[in-house]
Each structure stands twice: as structure tokens, then as C-alpha cells.
Amino acid sequence: MSVLTKATRAWLTRSFRPFHFTDTYENTLNYQNTKKLGLYVHIPFCRSLCDFCPYCKVKYNKSLSDAYIEALLKEIEMVGSTVGVNKKQVTSLYFGGGTPALLAHDIKQIIQQIDRYFVITEGIGIELHPRDVTEEKLTVLKAAGVTKISIGIQSFQPEYLNLLGRDEFDYSRMFKALAKVHFETVSMDFIFALPNQTIEILKEDIETAFDNGANHIAIYPFIDFTFTDRKFKKMTNKEKKKLLYEIVEHCQEKGYVRDSIWTFSKHGTSQYSSMTRENFLGFGCSATTLLEDQFKINTFDLDEYQKRINNGQLPTALKLKFSRRQRMVYYLFWTAYSMKVDPIDFQSFFGESLEHNYRFELWLARLLGFVKKENNQYVMTTKGSYYYHYYENFYTLSYIDSLWHLMKNESFPKELIIK
Numbered sequence: 001m002s003v004l005t006k007a008t009r010a011w012l013t014r015s016f017r018p019f020h021f022t023d024t025y026e027n028t029l030n031y032q033n034t035k036k037l038g039l040y041v042h043i044p045f046c047r048s049l050c051d052f053c054p055y056c057k058v059k060y061n062k063s064l065s066d067a068y069i070e071a072l073l074k075e076i077e078m079v080g081s082t083v084g085v086n087k088k089q090v091t092s093l094y095f096g097g098g099t100p101a102l103l104a105h106d107i108k109q110i111i112q113q114i115d116r117y118f119v120i121t122e123g124i125g126i127e128l129h130p131r132d133v134t135e136e137k138l139t140v141l142k143a144a145g146v147t148k149i150s151i152g153i154q155s156f157q158p159e160y161l162n163l164l165g166r167d168e169f170d171y172s173r174m175f176k177a178l179a180k181v182h183f184e185t186v187s188m189d190f191i192f193a194l195p196n197q198t199i200e201i202l203k204e205d206i207e208t209a210f211d212n213g214a215n216h217i218a219i220y221p222f223i224d225f226t227f228t229d230r231k232f233k234k235m236t237n238k239e240k241k242k243l244l245y246e247i248v249e250h251c252q253e254k255g256y257v258r259d260s261i262w263t264f265s266k267h268g269t270s271q272y273s274s275m276t277r278e279n280f281l282g283f284g285c286s287a288t289t290l291l292e293d294q295f296k297i298n299t300f301d302l303d304e305y306q307k308r309i310n311n312g313q314l315p316t317a318l319k320l321k322f323s324r325r326q327r328m329v330y331y332l333f334w335t336a337y338s339m340k341v342d343p344i345d346f347q348s349f350f351g352e353s354l355e356h357n358y359r360f361e362l363w364l365a366r367l368l369g370f371v372k373k374e375n376n377q378y379v380m381t382t383k384g385s386y387y388y389h390y391y392e393n394f395y396t397l398s399y400i401d402s403l404w405h406l407m408k409n410e411s412f413p414k415e416l417i418i419k
Helices: 003-013 062-083 100-115 135-144 158-163 172-180 199-211 237-253 302-310 324-338 343-350 354-367 382-409
Strands: 019-022 037-043 088-090 093-097 118-120 124-128 148-154 185-192 216-221 263-265 279-283 288-290 294-298 316-321 371-374 377-380 415-418
Touching: 003 324, 037 088, 037 100, 062 100, 062 279, 062 302, 093 100, 100 118, 100 124, 100 135, 135 172, 185 199, 185 237, 199 216, 199 237, 216 237, 237 382, 316 382, 324 343, 324 382, 343 354, 354 371, 377 382, 382 415
Parallel strands: 037 093, 037 279, 088 118, 093 124, 124 148, 148 185, 185 216
Antiparallel strands: 019 316, 019 415, 216 263, 279 288, 288 294, 294 316, 371 377
16 A cells, blocks of 8 residues: 555544454344445356456356355345334345346345345346346346346447457347336446547447436446456556546536546436445345444355355454544545535534544645535545545555455455554
8 A cells, every 4th residue: 555545544544543354243233223224235146257357256057046045035134134123224225246137037036035124215226247138137127126227338349348358249239128128227337547548439438328228327447456367558547547537528528417436427317326325234245234333244255155144144254343533534435436525414424523523634625626615515526536546546456455355265364454
């Protein structure tokens, strides 16, 4: 981790205390009174394994997936049954992977299990591989209750699909399916900062998406995890910064609404994000849970995941107990992903004033042109979003990379200390 980002973390938390993950945890989760709670379900199965993808995944196998679903339903029951007589209201449900649509016919069963304990107020989203965007599969997912879909395009250009280990694909079938089966939000994901990628190439991808069924796009910079296999030279930070500014400028000119660091929507009403939740419960192998005082992560090992569940234990591998300042920084980091921080929401979450805790930092951010104040909220500028990415990249490589690398190699590690 760079000296600058390490010093920033220490300053914001007012402590050099490291993030200390341990294998001690409770077999129940205290979420019953948690506000703005989201739900996440991890489906780890894929047809093939992309080199660039860092997530917990295995090749699809019918018997393996059947056993996994059985354990997943038990985990949902273990956590959900503690809510009491009344169902717990949650904001959203999000299926990630892997390729969740490989288990499309099981999605309804999972949603029905969740509905026994939770009331979802803002819709259900799912990630899709382009090959899964067929009229038949979309119909099944919509009937199950899915309202938002996110399609991992990465690029419409054969050159970049090959670079990322993806086969070339005829997207006309996908476009026809999207025209027949409608969802509240159709998002398409892209990767930028690939070799020799220009704004003209990205403009073509963006407009192809919006012209063919998407009302929302997410366009993320390539992140080079140490445990993934990159077969090309990374783009320099200077080139990446220029490309980011050009993407934002193009989307603004076209009238698209920027609703988070990496997402734009066609009308400003079709939002889709897996990241901007103040608190969430995670189900499945590798799923994480974030609550007011803790962050926990389930084992990445499918066999060990099932063994824990079948023994009546939560499959937690590691847990981080936050200090109050650490939780504030974590809150601000992920809330800022939405391009704004609301002092009223901060006050509601922590019972303390944002300005009282971070008056100097907010003043400095405004002075440097990273944020501006609009309607009593702190709104990030394009300049600020670039430096957010700078810190996000170091955060990802220093924290998530270290954590996931360990979890991929040990089912239940004793501890992890990130200084």
C-alpha cells in the first residue's frame, strides 16, 4: 500500500490501529434493528473461468450446484429465522457470481425462501452473462420476481473480448431477447483502461448499449488483482485519467445521468448498483456481510461451506470488528461511490455530525476541487472521482486483494492483519 493512502487511512481513523480480521465469530447475527439493510446471494458457478475475474467461482456441475442450493437455503433459514414474528424490511436483493443465470430455475426457490423472512422494497437484481440473455431465460427470471438485470458485456469489440479470455459473440440474439422481455432496469457492464482503448471505441460500446435495450451502464477501470492472470500491459495512470474525463464528458453531452462513480443512466431513474448499501447480509460461499459494528466473510471453499451449514454453523471464515472511526471511514468510502455524501444520513447512521468529525477534511476536499456542496450535500466532482479511483485501486489491491488471496488458499484462516 502506498505511503499516501496508508497515511490517509491513519489520519481519517485517527489511529494506526490495523484492520484485524479474526476467526472468532458468533453463530447469530444482530441485524434485526439495522436500517437500510440489503441482501446479497452469491452463486459461484460459471461455464468457463475468465482469467481477469477475481471472484469466487467454479465450473458448473449439476450435482455440485444442487448440493450448494440446498446449503444456501439452510443458511438463509439460519439467519432469517432469528428476525422474529414480523418480517424484516430490506432495501434490495442482489444475485452475483459467478454466473447466477446458470441456476435460473433455482432463483425462484431462493427468492421464496428469502420472502419467508424479509420484505424487499426496491427490487431484485441479478448478474447475467450475455449468453444467458435469451427470451426463455429472461422470462423465467422475470416470473421469479427479478426486476433488474446487469449484463457483463465488458466490450462489444472482438479484440478486447479475446484479450479478456471471452469468446466472440453474436449480440443480435441478446438484443432481440431484451426487446421482448422488459425489466425495470437493464444495465450493461464494461471495462475501460485496456491496451490501446480510445474514447471512440468506448463511445461505440456505450451507444450500442443504449441503442439496444440498456437504460443504464456501468463502466469500470481494469483492476489488476495479483491472483488473476493478466496477459497484457496495463494502461498508465495518466492515460486512464484522460479516458475517464472523456467518458464523463461524452455521457454528459448525451444527457446521461451519472448516478455513481462508474455508472450512468439514460433517464436518471434506472439505477443499478451492487455496492452502495449502508449495511447488507450476504449468503453463499465468499459472501460478505456488513453491519454497524462488523464485517464478515464466508469461506470460499464450497465443500467446507456445506459442511458448516449442515452442522448448524454459519460459514463465516473471518470477521473484522470495527472501531467507531474505522466504521465511519468505511461508511464514507462506500457512500461516496454514489458521488455524494448526505450529512443528514451520516447523522442518522452514527448519531454524530459529519462536519464535527470531518470539518477539516471536507474543507480541504472543497479547496482542492474534489467536492462541492449542493443542496446541503457534498457532491463529488469529476476530478474528485479520479482521485477516488486512485484510492479505490490501492484499497482494492491492499485490502481486498490480500483478503481474497488468503481466502482462496485457506478455507478457515486464523487471522489477517492489514496495516
